[in-house]
Amino acid sequence: MNNDTMSIEDYLAQGGVLTAPGNAPARYRAELLRLMASFVDSELAGSAGFADTINDAPGIKERIAAARIVLEKADHAGRVLSVMASFGADAGRYAVHHPWAARLPREADIGAVRQGADRRLAVFHYPLRGWVDAVTMNVLMGRAVVIQLKELERVSYQPLAEVFRTITPRETRHAELGLEGLKRIVETAQGREQAQAAADYWHPRVAASFGVVGSARHDMLARLGLRHVPNEALLAEWRAAIAAELAPLGLTVKEG
Amino acid sequence: MSRFHPLEITDVRRETRDAIVVTLKPREEDREAFRFTQGQYLTFRHRFDDAELRRSYSICAGLDDGALRVGIKRVDGGAFSTWANENLRPGDLIEAMPPMGNFHLPLEPEAAREYLGFAGGSGITPILSIIRTTLAREPKSRFTLVYANRQVGSIMFREELEDLKNEHLGRLSIIHILDSEGQEIDLFSGQIDRAKCDALFRHWIDLPSVDAAFICGPEPMMLVIAEALRAHGMADERIKFELFASSQPGRLPQKPRRNGAADAAATCEASVTLDGVTRTFSFPKQGQSVLEAALAHSLDAPFACTAGVCSTCRAKVLEGEVEMLVNHALEDYEVEQGYVLTCQCYPVSDRIAVSYDQ
Numbered sequence: 119m120n121n122d123t124m125s126i127e128d129y130l131a132q133g134g135v136l137t138a139p140g141n142a143p144a145r146y147r148a149e150l151l152r153l154m155a156s157f158v159d160s161e162l163a164g165s166a167g168f169a170d171t172i173n174d175a176p177g178i179k180e181r182i183a184a185a186r187i188v189l190e191k192a193d194h195a196g197r198v199l200s201v202m203a204s205f206g207a208d209a210g211r212y213a214v215h216h217p218w219a220a221r222l223p224r225e226a227d228i229g230a231v232r233q234g235a236d237r238r239l240a241v242f243h244y245p246l247r248g249w250v251d252a253v254t255m256n257v258l259m260g261r262a263v264v265i266q267l268k269e270l271e272r273v274s275y276q277p278l279a280e281v282f283r284t285i286t287p288r289e290t291r292h293a294e295l296g297l298e299g300l301k302r303i304v305e306t307a308q309g310r311e312q313a314q315a316a317a318d319y320w321h322p323r324v325a326a327s328f329g330v331v332g333s334a335r336h337d338m339l340a341r342l343g344l345r346h347v348p349n350e351a352l353l354a355e356w357r358a359a360i361a362a363e364l365a366p367l368g369l370t371v372k373e374g
Numbered sequence: 375m376s377r378f379h380p381l382e383i384t385d386v387r388r389e390t391r392d393a394i395v396v397t398l399k400p401r402e403e404d405r406e407a408f409r410f411t412q413g414q415y416l417t418f419r420h421r422f423d424d425a426e427l428r429r430s431y432s433i434c435a436g437l438d439d440g441a442l443r444v445g446i447k448r449v450d451g452g453a454f455s456t457w458a459n460e461n462l463r464p465g466d467l468i469e470a471m472p473p474m475g476n477f478h479l480p481l482e483p484e485a486a487r488e489y490l491g492f493a494g495g496s497g498i499t500p501i502l503s504i505i506r507t508t509l510a511r512e513p514k515s516r517f518t519l520v521y522a523n524r525q526v527g528s529i530m531f532r533e534e535l536e537d538l539k540n541e542h543l544g545r546l547s548i549i550h551i552l553d554s555e556g557q558e559i560d561l562f563s564g565q566i567d568r569a570k571c572d573a574l575f576r577h578w579i580d581l582p583s584v585d586a587a588f589i590c591g592p593e594p595m596m597l598v599i600a601e602a603l604r605a606h607g608m609a610d611e612r613i614k615f616e617l618f619a620s621s622q623p624g625r626l627p628q629k630p631r632r633n634g635a636a637d638a639a640a641t642c643e644a645s646v647t648l649d650g651v652t653r654t655f656s657f658p659k660q661g662q663s664v665l666e667a668a669l670a671h672s673l674d675a676p677f678a679c680t681a682g683v684c685s686t687c688r689a690k691v692l693e694g695e696v697e698m699l700v701n702h703a704l705e706d707y708e709v710e711q712g713y714v715l716t717c718q719c720y721p722v723s724d725r726i727a728v729s730y731d732q
Contacts, residue, residue: 122494122592123620129593133600137617138415138475140430144688144732145649148676151686155678202684204474208702211683235680235717276615277476283611335674338649 130343135276139205142275146342147205150275153344154202155237157270158195159216163242164259165191166218171252180249183295187256190292194285201278221245230326239327241320250309253299254316258324258360260293265356266328274343297363304367314369321360321371328353378419378469379404381442386462393447393496393530394459395434398470400442412437412507413477413500413588413616416444416470419707422453426707429454432499432590432616433473434531436506445530447496477616478504479586486514487585492599494522494566494591497618498530501590509542516544518579522551522566522595549578566595571602586612592620642721645693647729648673657721664689664696664728665716675730680717687716694726 126136126143136142142150169188175181196213203209216236222228222243230240241259246252267289270282303309329349339345361371385397398416400408415432435443448459462468477500489508493501498521505517523529529550539546550562551570557563561573575581587608589599596617603613645654646668657667665687668675678686682700691712696719704713716728 122594124593124597126593126619129597132597134593134597135600135615135617136619137477137615138430140417141617141619144690144730145676148686148688148730151684152676152678155684155686159678206685206688206703206705206708208683211681211702212679215679215681215683235678237678280476 127341130274131341133274133343135274135279135343137276142205146344149339149342149344150273150278151202151205151207152237153270153273154198154278156232156239158198158202158212159218159236159238160242161191161195161198162213162216162218163236163238165189165195167221167242167246168252168256169219171246171249174249174252176249180299183299184252187292187295190288194288197281197285198278201275201281204277230329241323241327244323250303250312251316251319253296253303254313255320255324256292256296257300257363258317258320259327260289260296261359261363262324262327262356263289264293265352265359269345269347269352272343272346300367304369310368313367317364317369318372325353325357328356378471379407380467381408381470383462383464383466383468385464389445389530390447390528392459392528393445394462395443395445396458396462398442398444398468407472408442410437410442410473411478412503413614414473414475414503415477415500416442416473418454418468418470420454420457420468422457426710427454428707430474432475432477432503434499434502436503436510438510439506445496445499445502447530475500475616477588477590477614479614481508481511483511483513485512487512487516488580488583489515489517490579490581490584490587491517491519492522492566492587492589492591492595493519494595494618495524495528496530497590497592497595497616499590500616501588502531502534504588505538505546509538509545516546518547518549518584520549520551520566520574520579522553522591524553525555526552549574566598568598568602571599572606575602575606581606581608584608584612586614588614588616590616590618592618639724642694642723643725644721645725645727646671646673646675646689647727647731648675650731659721662720663717664714664719664721664726668716675716677717682715682718685715688713689716689728689730690714690732692727692729692732694721694723696720696726696728697722 165188168184172181172184175184199209199212224245228240228243232240233243246255267282267286271279273279300313303313331350333349336345336348364371379400381398381400383396384399387395389395410433415430417428417430419426419428431444431446434445435441446455446458448455491501508515508517535548539548551566552563553565587603589596596615640659641656642659643656645652653671653673655671665675665677676686678684683702685703691714696714698714699718701715704715
């Protein structure tokens with residue numbers, strides 16, 4: 119075949135996929151690892167943060183749901199960590215190198231900025247406060263994760279895209295469990311009041327997890343096939359989805 | 375950290391003018407580790423003078439063939455493939471990592487599926503493994519192979535494929551596409567481009583009845599076929615790719631230059647390259663890692679754990695000397711080539727040049 123050579127950059131820019139660590143040029147490898155580290159850190163932090171919620175659960179079914187979320191998010195982190203390991207990362211050491219349950223004060227205001235070497239999304243630095251708070255946060259962030267996974271499934275590194283595809287149905291179920299729990303909570307006036315306060319607190323923080331609007335890095339990542347839809351579009355999709363989910367429950371969202 | 379095991383070469387067969395098929399035998403204690411799934415590859419290593427090279431080659435044997443066998447095609451300017459084609463002999467030992475790769479789908483003995491394979495040149499190796507295993511383990515399934523090569527003489531496994539066709543009558547069909555030789559049917563000459571794919575799907579392959587497709591070859595071919603399959607309605611989850619990248623460096627790596635100049639200054643002058651841009655700045659040798667200095671000078675250098683365990687911050691030292699405090703993510707042979715974890719590196723020499731682009 120005559121035209122059987124093509125630069126990797128052109129190949130990726132035209133939608134090509136890479137299939138083994140050896141295919142990845144240096145900058146692609148670095149950005150892929152960054153992307154994976156952020157997902158791993160977020161899942162581990164989310165899992166660790168939700169662990170205390172198990173003991174806040176009002177019943178056995180709720181305990182099981184919370185425990186399932188803790189277990190499965192840790193498992194998801196492990197799956198992506200395996201892909202990082204194929205690039206040389208020491209997965210065993212990585213899994214324990216941060217105190218994943220550590221949180222900043224509830225009223226800290228860190229915007230969307232990641233904290234140092236911990237690559238979790240900023241929203242996972244804020245602490246949960248009781249059952250209603252946790253369920254509401256899970257509904258808001260759960261929907262965000264599902265939308266972000268739809269984007270991540272299109273990543274140009276095939277082994278990682280396949281891992282994300284196995285994760286999506288389970289994260290979708292986490293969001294559904296959250297919504298079921300929230301429906302029960304708003305059956306009482308007190309519950310609805312608490313849920314509304316939680317929604318007011320978490321909505322802007324989850325919104326910030328969609329990243330910078332008009333990101334310059336996005337173009338670079340898009341050329342590598344690591345991103346496809348801009349942050350602002352994903353954020354808009356999430357805002358609409360959440361508004362539609364909360365309205366039937368008598369909950370409102372504060373815009374802005 | 376990777377684990378290499380010695381494999382004994384029990385047979386070397388010249389398959390075409392520039393490709394060999396090598397049969398390998400693991401030690402008794404490694405037999406379990408070298409059990410493979412169809413479509414996987416082995417990563418070999420060999421020391422050339424003072425540099426180690428690693429290359430991966432796909433297993434061409436099926437699961438039931440009772441042997442571990444790879445195909446190695448000589449690449450122009452490829453140090454490893456040239457050495458292998460010229461030097462490997464039965465009785466030699468060669469080191470390899472256990473089989474890796476995800477280029478397969480689970481097989482079910484009762485399933486009656488239609489599979490489609492596209493192979494370009496040496497891309498036939500993993501697909502042959504998949505075909506052999508599928509025909510044996512899914513007796514009701516059928517396989518159509520579209521196999522592109524330059525000319526008849528460069529078709530790897532030509533006879534073996536013919537034998538398979540005859541052995542499993544009616545279950546394997548092969549369409550040979552030859553770049554530089556005219557064929558009776560015009561469609562089967564030339565290169566695989568979009569027009570050819572469309573014609574194949576119109577006249578020869580009933581795509582709606584295909585359950586899964588396997589594609590293995592170089593970049594342009596992968597793009598064309600992926601696009602054509604999608605345009606004809608095939609879902610992404612049913613298409614498996616294995617890229618045999620054409621633009622990987624085949625040559626031996628060069629060692630970093632050492633200045634030999636005096637290294638007594640308290641600050642270091644650093645040139646850091648990222649995304650094609652090189653920025654030069656000074657920073658104290660104590661107290662700031664190379665990564666921290668790069669970030670402080672507005673370079674969007676990659677990093678994640680800053681603990682020396684993830685390798686996101688890996689870069690190559692092109693000039694000068696640095697000291698790396700902790701390393702849990704780079705292998706010895708990477709360090710040999712000049713790679714470092716910049717989150718752990720502090721300059722020793724007065725001048726360093728580091729690149730994140732290599």
